Amino acid sequence: MEIAVCRAADVALLDECIGSPGAVSSHARRFARQGEGGGTYLVAWIDGRPVGHAEVIWDGCAAPEVRAALPGCPELNGLGVWPPELRSRGIGGALIRRAEELAREYGRTVLGLGVAADNPRAADLYARLGYRRLTDYVDRWSYEDRDGVIRECVDPCTFLTKELPSGSLDVKRT
Structure with a gap:
């Protein structure tokens, strides 16, 4: 598996392999935000096919409650693995670890993410990875x-x- 920053040529393949609702794809919106410097859109690849994605939004979560509790915290958003039969095989965890590494490279000391109340499987993963x-x-x-x-x-x-953690990064790139 490889985790790479999304390129313009990847957006159409993401739409084909990992669809999104709406007239304008969420992949195109995320890639556009990356082009404006507001985020970094990561894509997980296996054998030349996108199988997962996540975006680090550098100015953080839009929710006022979150902004008030921890201003300036970058947000890992839109984490997904597709197709569903590939879930629980380490793809989501690899995307999260790469996002953490990227945040440290950008000088950030904390990373946040939201989990829906109806998604206990994701909540369990985040807890195992140290999110509180x-x-x-x-x-x-x-x-x-x-x-x-x-x-x-x-x-x-x-x-x-x-x-x-600060200091030297001892994270294996995938």
């Missing part, structure tokens, strides 16, 4: 579906954080 509860919040986001209808999404979540 910071605050509860409601994640609100929207997208325009393929029929042009704006869909509003509301998810009760918990924001988790992990202090990143």
